[in-house]
Amino acid sequence: MKIAIGLKRSGNYAPIFCSTREGGGLEEELEANGIGYLLLKRRRFSDVHKFKPLIDLLREEKIKIIHSHNLGSNLWGSIVGSIARVPVLIAHKHGQDYSTLRSLVLDKIVANLSQKIIFVSNDERQAFIQRIGTDPEKCVTIYNGISIDNPGSPPEEKTRNDYGIQKDQVVIGIIARFAPEKDHETFLLAAREVLRTNGKFTFLLIGDGKTKPSMQKLSKDLGINNNTIFTGFVDNPREVLPIIDIGCLTSKREGMGIVLLEYMAFRKPVVSTNAGGIPEVVQEGINGFLVDPGDYKSMAGKILELARDVNLRDRMGQEGFSILNAKFTDTIMVNNIEKLYDQSLEAAGVTKE
Template identity: 30%
Template sequence: MKKIKVLHLLSSLNIGGREKVAIDIVNNLDREKFLPFLMSLRPKGTMQKKVKEDVKIITYNKSDKLDFGAYRRISNVLKENQIDILHTHNPGGFLYGFIGGKLAGVKTIVNTEHGFEYNINFKKRLAESFCRRFTTLTIAVSEDVKKRLGASGMIRVLHNGIIIDEKDYSSEKEKIRRSIGVMEDEVLIGCVARLAYVKNHRCLFRAFKIASDINPKLKLLIVGDGYLKENLLSLREELSLRNKIIFYGETDNVSKVLNALDIFALTSVYEGISITILEAMACGLPVVATKVGGNPDVIEDGKSGILAENGNEKEIAEAFLVLAKNKELRINFGCTGRKIVYERFNFKNTLQEIENIYLNSFK
């Protein structure tokens, strides 16, 4: 049987949820049936080292403005490697990939919509809607994403899944906590996310301020980097939380850091299906998150975590206080969350669905 050549197209290989999803797919596709490729519209990124050696990686230095050269480059790559299926990942990769794919004569184009872009103009949104009508399949990672896309083209929901890290990090927990100045009797809340507007760290900081004024045993760990770092450092000073909020930076071992936490928090303005929420639940952590996007698809409110209204700092603070004072509740929520991930968001199931999509579309 001739192997089906599949190329995944990303806007970058920087640390992020959609990058992790794409890399997990190309790394684990059945090599008896598929030959995977990976292309990034930006030069080398941190996540590139996570890609297996047998996956061919192609990069391009795309301009921040409309880059007609990117269409030609994508088209040439697809032709030169005789790609059968192009799988793009939005935000960022779909329009360039769609046009490049059509120029190259690729018959099967699959696009995964990982979330909803707030910062794109009407013309681009209209162009994406038009192109979806001529795309083989659009995968929406949640029901909310599908609803926002509207009735343009063939769309189906397929939740993100994660490869569950089974390693025991219990021996590392206290070491990490001591290294960042967290005492044994303190409750450590953590957030793993890029420092960007959509993640709404400002709301998280203010909610934490309310909670920590009531319970001084709380500390907050911020894992990630981004363009809002200086802004958030200033907010930490403004709220007099220098000794309470710890900036950890980026890490290539999220599970290890998550296992040092007591509570996971994500106060985003919007989420598709958050990979870090799934990873936190797989580590047995209770989750406090905003009731936006795909979060209600993942978190059972009052059973595996607490969902607060978007931007409601008081609700988020109350959730922190409830969980901080009740270790048994944290454990119960964590056990339920772990079960949800194992049963509904296991990467093995996601990969099987992706492979079936490829095989069925290539018949």
């Protein structure tokens, strides 16, 4: 959606958004931004006939580029695009698990049919090339980007009051869905180590998911329940970010970690695991610290180092904001995608008009 909106605003390409789902405000947002769309209302893998309206649209409008996202859409986008003879097929991959035979087979199909494959980090790109054995020239890294505006953020004092957090508490936050690969256990174990120093800390866990109940139980078992807050799902995390002093991520694997960009947008220093594409965002000792996945003691040590040094927090937060502006804004992302579109059309011998 963000890419479609960016393309529409730049005026260089006219996007048409296609989705297999509906609802959730999708249509309203597309219409508000003047973006044409097609909803296939596909429910099952076997609903192949639902793609006929898309094939008809591709042929009638003489669509020149299909840009799809993630495994299922990449597969069907490349197949449908080939049937409709769309000249440029671009697949976009985001932090996928390559451990299954199914993903290997489907990715090989996508790689063979696509002209270009976009990855959100160099780490993801290299892993794909090694696993699939595809031409490296076909694989391109374009980093995710976010808006650097902070509209609608409530005052920090109000948000602290809403969660019952005292002014003198240092707030350590993690924003991530509750899933095994996000490894909230490491965050809670680090919290226990930090709290053993008897400092004034609150640990804020923002998000929802299947491992949340077990993590709530772990918090109680560790005896840190009075210093941990599970917010549940937050529709707009930017409403909570102002009260976080230190942003954390404990993933075992990560394509890039877009939440890191959100921390940086709010000038927050980061303590994160050194996994996947994360070190392409968090520069050790510059805008944050990196620790090995699962190393909760090192994570606790880095949290304490930042908690005890306000000047260090401020300096790293500002460095993060500067890095964000230089590499990770939504404008930069859309510009890089448009350049790839231009190059791909030229390589296919097709004009933009």
